[in-house]
Amino acid sequence: MLHPSLGDGKGRDMLRYLLGRLISLGLSLLVASLVIFTVIEIVPGDPAAYMLGLNASEDTVAALRERLGLNATPPIRYIDWITGMARGDFGLSYTYKVPVADLVAQRLAVSLPLAAYALALATLIAFPAGLLAAARRGRAADAAVMGATQIGIALPNFWFAMLLVLVFALHWQIFPAGGFPGWQSVGAGLRALTLPAIALALPQAAILARVLRSALIETLDHDYIRTARAKGLTRGQTILRHALRNAMIPVLTILGMQFSFLIAGAIIIENVFSLPGLGRLIFQAITQRDLIVVESVVMILVFAVILVTFLVDLAYASIDPRLRRRA
């Protein structure tokens, strides 16, 4: 049982930490949105003329300027954009003629499950591999895991995806080579996402397994581990009960950083498998010069990365109370 004053101090630390992180989250979002807005709406000069191309008549450009609200000054446009997004109004896609929010929602139904599937696979592969390598450090199993991870890290995910298609879709025809049937049948949807998820997961799993192994080995050198062993726990029990929690900080850091690579990877992989996700949407938008869609989707991607970093920071603090005081 904690002394009441100790309990209060702990709560205050956590609150202060949370507040600091929240301010930092808000600032990051503000600056990121300013950067995106400037690049997309200010740098090309007149976005309406850019979107319509060289052959557009002045009247058409003027009409589009009016429709997109480009006649207002940049600060007003920025505030409109930001407040609109906060309300869930992302503007109107110029090429699709539908609200960007609807487009994004449709595409997220593919991209989010894909990212989650890949992350789950990566964790499922990385944890046993990292634990095995750390427990069998210096032996054949360790060397095998480390060798495999070196190759996993060097593998471009889109090339790996092509090889997977070659073997599991074209040669053995176990999984579809591309496309997405929708979620009417969950089984068919999952089957369509399996090869893309594996292609995304393997390189991530390789990095994660290496970090987990290093962190575990470092932790295993501490005195409390020796005490645990002296109490009669086996090496495996010690790792699972004592070392793993302490090794989680570097693992979480990498997991958080990997999310941004996962997003980038998903954009590319969706193109390999013709999956109608956010990644495909953004490439179609670039070729069609639909700046409104590019702007909003980039903002959503960056928001996702910043949010994950924030959540990882919170997770640190709940794992390691020392971090709350340092912040």
Added chain:
Amino acid sequence: MRLLLLLGAALSLAALLAALVSLVWTPYDITAMAIAERLQPPSPAHWLGTDHFGRDIGAMLMAGARTSIAVALVAVGIGMGAGVPLGLLAAASRGSLIDEAVMRLNDLVFAFPSLVIAILITAVFGPSALNAILAIGIFNIPVFARVTRGAALSLWTLDFIRAAEVAGKGPARISFEHILPNVANLLIVQGTIQFSLGILAEAGLSYVGLGAQPPTASWGRMLAEAQTMVTLAPHVAIFPGLAIVLTVLGLNLLGDGLRDHLDPRLRRIR
């Protein structure tokens, strides 16, 4: 472990050599098309076969190595050129508002994966190899700033830095004369890692059409072009991929080996 370092050095050197030689000689002209010889499997005349235009894949890989290495090298240069001074500045003014500003700026850039930066630049200026360089280079800046700051912070507490302060040297002079030489090893190792990541990123950007444009040869674009032909002629997809894997693997082994060599304390863990 020494063996892995040597293997890494050999693979990296092979890629570098292929790139350099391609400046003056390739076994075939990579711009000349020979439709009659299209999609041929590996043979004595074409060791790695030919692509859908009948171009020699070996020659294309050599020229592609040039693009990959040039993009990754300049991107590391941008990352180091901006990131190292920022890291030194942050460490020299540790705890101050400048330090805080530099670190927050780093966090912000980290929120933009290089692919997203490339998408932003492409949306406005169109795709090019320069776009890839900028996107990867910008993403490298916070990496080097972070590594430099971390290492420099611990150096600032050491006696020989105190001595330099007492001798009347300012923070800028101490940073460049005493701190920088002592973090150089770390920067070389990080540089190797970022170089290999740069090669992967360049391949990815070119693959999705945001990087090098024709007629510049690029491993990523070779793979994009191979995608529709992979069932007819798997070799057009296999060799460019292998080139990427072997180069990146080589650089990673080289980086790991150098780290162990330069910092023996780490040898125990890795």
